[in-house]
Amino acid sequence: MAGTRDKLGRPIVVVTGLGVVTSLGAGKADNWAKLTAGESGISAISRFPTEGLKTRIAGTVDFLPPQSCTAALCEAMADIAAEEAIVQSGLGSRGDFPGPLFLAVPPIEIEWPQRLEVSARSGANDKVTYTDLLRASSQFPAYHGRFQFASVADHLAEKFGTKGSPISLSTACASGATAIQLGVEAIRRGETDAAICAGTDGSINPEALIRFSLLSALSTSNDVPQAAAKPFSKNRDGFIMAEGAAALVLESYESAKARGAKILGLLEGCGEMTDAFHRTRSSPDGRPIIGCIAAAIQDAGLTPADIDYVNAHGTSTPENDKMEYLGCAAVFGERVKSVPISSNKSMIGHTLSAAGAIEAVFSILTMQHGRIPPTINYLVPDPAIPLDVVPNKARDAEVRHAISNSFGFGGQNVSLVMGREPA
Amino acid sequence: MAEAAREAWITGIGIVSCLGEGPQAHLQKMMAGQPAADTTMFAPFVIHPLAVINLDAQIPKKGDQRQMEAWQRIGTYAAGLALDSAGVKGKPEILSHMDMIVAASGGERDVAVDAAILSGMPGAKDPAAFLNERLMSDLRPTLFLAQLSNLLAGNISIVHGVTGSSRTFMGEESAGVDAVRIALSRINAGQSDIALVGAAYNGERPDLLMIYEFGKYMLKDRYAPVWERGGNGGLALGSLGAFLVIEAREHAEKRGAKPMARLTAVVSDRSDRKPGAITAVLGRLWDKIKDKVAIGHTAVLSGATGAQPATDEERAFLGAHADLAVRATGSYLGHAPEPQFPMNVALAAIALGHGSLFAPADSTGLERPMTGELRQVVVTGVGHWRGEGLALLEKVG
Numbered sequence: 138m139a140g141t142r143d144k145l146g147r148p149i150v151v152v153t154g155l156g157v158v159t160s161l162g163a164g165k166a167d168n169w170a171k172l173t174a175g176e177s178g179i180s181a182i183s184r185f186p187t188e189g190l191k192t193r194i195a196g197t198v199d200f201l202p203p204q205s206c207t208a209a210l211c212e213a214m215a216d217i218a219a220e221e222a223i224v225q226s227g228l229g230s231r232g233d234f235p236g237p238l239f240l241a242v243p244p245i246e247i248e249w250p251q252r253l254e255v256s257a258r259s260g261a262n263d264k265v266t267y268t269d270l271l272r273a274s275s276q277f278p279a280y281h282g283r284f285q286f287a288s289v290a291d292h293l294a295e296k297f298g299t300k301g302s303p304i305s306l307s308t309a310c311a312s313g314a315t316a317i318q319l320g321v322e323a324i325r326r327g328e329t330d331a332a333i334c335a336g337t338d339g340s341i342n343p344e345a346l347i348r349f350s351l352l353s354a355l356s357t358s359n360d361v362p363q364a365a366a367k368p369f370s371k372n373r374d375g376f377i378m379a380e381g382a383a384a385l386v387l388e389s390y391e392s393a394k395a396r397g398a399k400i401l402g403l404l405e406g407c408g409e410m411t412d413a414f415h416r417t418r419s420s421p422d423g424r425p426i427i428g429c430i431a432a433a434i435q436d437a438g439l440t441p442a443d444i445d446y447v448n449a450h451g452t453s454t455p456e457n458d459k460m461e462y463l464g465c466a467a468v469f470g471e472r473v474k475s476v477p478i479s480s481n482k483s484m485i486g487h488t489l490s491a492a493g494a495i496e497a498v499f500s501i502l503t504m505q506h507g508r509i510p511p512t513i514n515y516l517v518p519d520p521a522i523p524l525d526v527v528p529n530k531a532r533d534a535e536v537r538h539a540i541s542n543s544f545g546f547g548g549q550n551v552s553l554v555m556g557r558e559p560a
Numbered sequence: 561m562a563e564a565a566r567e568a569w570i571t572g573i574g575i576v577s578c579l580g581e582g583p584q585a586h587l588q589k590m591m592a593g594q595p596a597a598d599t600t601m602f603a604p605f606v607i608h609p610l611a612v613i614n615l616d617a618q619i620p621k622k623g624d625q626r627q628m629e630a631w632q633r634i635g636t637y638a639a640g641l642a643l644d645s646a647g648v649k650g651k652p653e654i655l656s657h658m659d660m661i662v663a664a665s666g667g668e669r670d671v672a673v674d675a676a677i678l679s680g681m682p683g684a685k686d687p688a689a690f691l692n693e694r695l696m697s698d699l700r701p702t703l704f705l706a707q708l709s710n711l712l713a714g715n716i717s718i719v720h721g722v723t724g725s726s727r728t729f730m731g732e733e734s735a736g737v738d739a740v741r742i743a744l745s746r747i748n749a750g751q752s753d754i755a756l757v758g759a760a761y762n763g764e765r766p767d768l769l770m771i772y773e774f775g776k777y778m779l780k781d782r783y784a785p786v787w788e789r790g791g792n793g794g795l796a797l798g799s800l801g802a803f804l805v806i807e808a809r810e811h812a813e814k815r816g817a818k819p820m821a822r823l824t825a826v827v828s829d830r831s832d833r834k835p836g837a838i839t840a841v842l843g844r845l846w847d848k849i850k851d852k853v854a855i856g857h858t859a860v861l862s863g864a865t866g867a868q869p870a871t872d873e874e875r876a877f878l879g880a881h882a883d884l885a886v887r888a889t890g891s892y893l894g895h896a897p898e899p900q901f902p903m904n905v906a907l908a909a910i911a912l913g914h915g916s917l918f919a920p921a922d923s924t925g926l927e928r929p930m931t932g933e934l935r936q937v938v939v940t941g942v943g944h945w946r947g948e949g950l951a952l953l954e955k956v957g
Binding site: 185186187188189190191242244245247249252253255256263264265266267268270271277278279280281282284285287290291294295301302303304305306307309312315319322323325326327328343344347348349350351352409410411412413414415416417425545546547548549 | 707715746
């Protein structure tokens with residue numbers, strides 16, 4: 138089967154379905170229109186009172202019915218994204234998807250509303266302890282399933298009829314990219330002809346926001362929410378927490394061609410390298426980031442000169458953007474100044490566990506449409522980061538190969554190289 | 561796949577539990593039939609608390625220990641034992657291309673902060689503002705790093721220098737099964753040469769007891785071996801750390817590493833848990849490995865939790881294979897969702913190395929003495945709520 142294998146003899150992996158939800162809206166059409174118009178989905182948080190908090194803005198998904206907790210919102214968004222991707226792919230039949238599920242999700246936790254509810258039921262006076270909560274816990278049987286880490290993936294597996302044991306995973310802010318990487322590897326092993334790879338994150342609740350705030354990771358530019366995310370700018374001051382989900386149907390080229398499916402793009406290469414320097418910071422020499430980007434390009438059978446666009450991790454934290462520049466500069470050499478590199482997060486914020494999947498969807502759309510979404514809010518360039526960030530306005534460009542970077546706490550680095558279907 | 565699958569060996573084991581640490585302590589106590597359970601620490605719940613371990617031996621920097629919570633310390637410690645046992649500790653030329661898959665939950669709580677907020681919030685003038693204020697001032701910033709599931713893997717990278725790749729699977733028992741399965745598949749297919757795979761769990765947390773008590777899954781009042789707990793039984797959480805070094809045979813031979821066992825197959829699935837579904841799925845998984853099973857020389861290490869109906873349904877599956885001797889390790893170690901399967905794979909390798917099976921801990925007649933040489937072990941992993949898996953290990957040579 139020449140033509141359906143890559144240079145290393147592995148099955149070529151293609152994308153035949155895409156679905157996405159962000160603070161900009163649900164679905165590819167709406168998201169793409171707003172993304173290329175340079176619209177921001179960041180707003181003042183209205184889901185809960187933000188009194189006394191340093192950061193009071195986020196990219197919340199507020200157009201769905203209110204959900205009881207992060208896990209439920211993750212599930213609702215992933216549902217929409219997976220449905221859109223599977224329908225577009227035309228693969229399988231309703232409730233019978235012929236492949237496994239790889240799902241990036243945030244840690245699933247009991248939250249304050251539930252804790253308070255159990256506490257109230259315990260009937261404890263004044264001082265409440267976990268002993269009181271344990272006394273009342275068995276009156277809340279539905280919370281057992283809801284707060285299992287496997288619950289979101291289990292729901293999706295049941296609804297869409299994916300095959301085998303669904304895998305829930307976390308590599309922190311690289312999770313969405315890891316979900317895709319696991320799907321690529323399974324298809325390359327010949328274990329399956331198709332997989333659905335998704336990421337979802339609906340973590341904006343008081344405690345999650347405060348946790349990032351206590352690590353000084355978030356922007357505090359509350360006054361004009363739409364202008365707060367300013368990746369690669371000199372005045373960048375942290376990332377904006379955001380919500381969303383994305384799903385990609387991956388398929389072997391052979392299978393997609395055989396059934397006459399429309400091919401949206403290629404998943405050409407995956408790279409990863411772990412950083413053992415620090416729990417939340419990158420190695421100052423950038424070696425793991427450099428190794429990760431280089432490994433993805435090599436895995437795709439390409440050279441840095443073949444990459445036409447970098448879909449940046451670009452969180453808008455002082456540290457990330459500097460390190461990402463350093464990594465790109467080492468890999469691309471002089472070309473780093475001229476290869477377009479833009480950050481979707483300038484508009485949709487940092488969707489955490491979902492980011493790698495959402496930004497992979499946008500990378501494929503970038504190639505399909507021949508149009509690069511901008512980095513908005515780029516008003517004060519950082520002279521230490523001389524990059525073509527596609528400032529403020531989308532740009533038409535032919536993109537044959539794109540790389541999308543994802544870096545996370547815990548030394549997680551993953552890069553994905555995507556391409557267009559060969560003519 | 562065009563090429564034949566590459567053989568995979570287990571070349572390193574690191575385990576800690578209520579029985580102590582390392583293969584010898586576990587072998588000794590399980591041969592002697594000595595479970596270790598506690599009914600007072602979180603009465604009425606039965607748990608299996610961790611034996612005392614010397615953290616400094618595997619996590620030499622106090623600063624690193626302080627940056628972790630108990631589940632991460634247990635895991636980082638067990639991972640260190642596994643790397644030592646495989647003879648790769650401190651060898652950057654190997655650790656830098658070692659792939660890591662950790663199965664983890666996370667979500668560590670500061671129990672005192674939670675209690676104070678729950679006590680004060682209902683009477684506060686503005687409850688939402690009270691919550692914001694208390695969280696802003698009382699949460700330790702580093703606690704977040706103990707709540708993130710992938711920060712056990714992150715700590716292992718930092719403390720032991722494993723940097724080839726790092727992936728964390730979540731999802732209770734299934735995460736443990738699939739971590740081993742994916743690591744093996746990658747080695748079989750030539751996508752990986754050597755992997756560190758495992759999980760850790762701190763069973764001594766009231767907030768985790770709460771999760772299981774929501775569904776009335778907990779064993780209460782009195783310890784009993786898992787098969788004896790009956791229809792109203794439950795699981796007894798245990799603190800466990802279990803890590804394996806799994807390696808392509810050619811990679812192991814090149815560096816002169818000896819196999820503890822061959823990891824022949826790992827298969828998993830998800831049943832919908834309608835009545836009879838677990839038994840049916842285990843039957844289908846068995847069909848995938850049965851051609852490789854040598855009757856008369858094979859035992860089953862069961863991961864049965866004691867929770868129902870999963871335990872009865874697994875028992876029905878095992879009942880259809882009466883020629884296999886069965887041992888449920890949960891009777892000795894308690895149940896820890898993510899580490900349970902990697903732990904039982906480790907114990908299977910230990911039993912194979914010893915050449916015979918542990919003592920039965922069961923008066924219901926399921927666990928029978930085994931005669932004949934032990935050459936293979938089938939490991940079962942049936943989640944208390946979701947997920948089914950099997951592994952097959954074989955003696956090498």
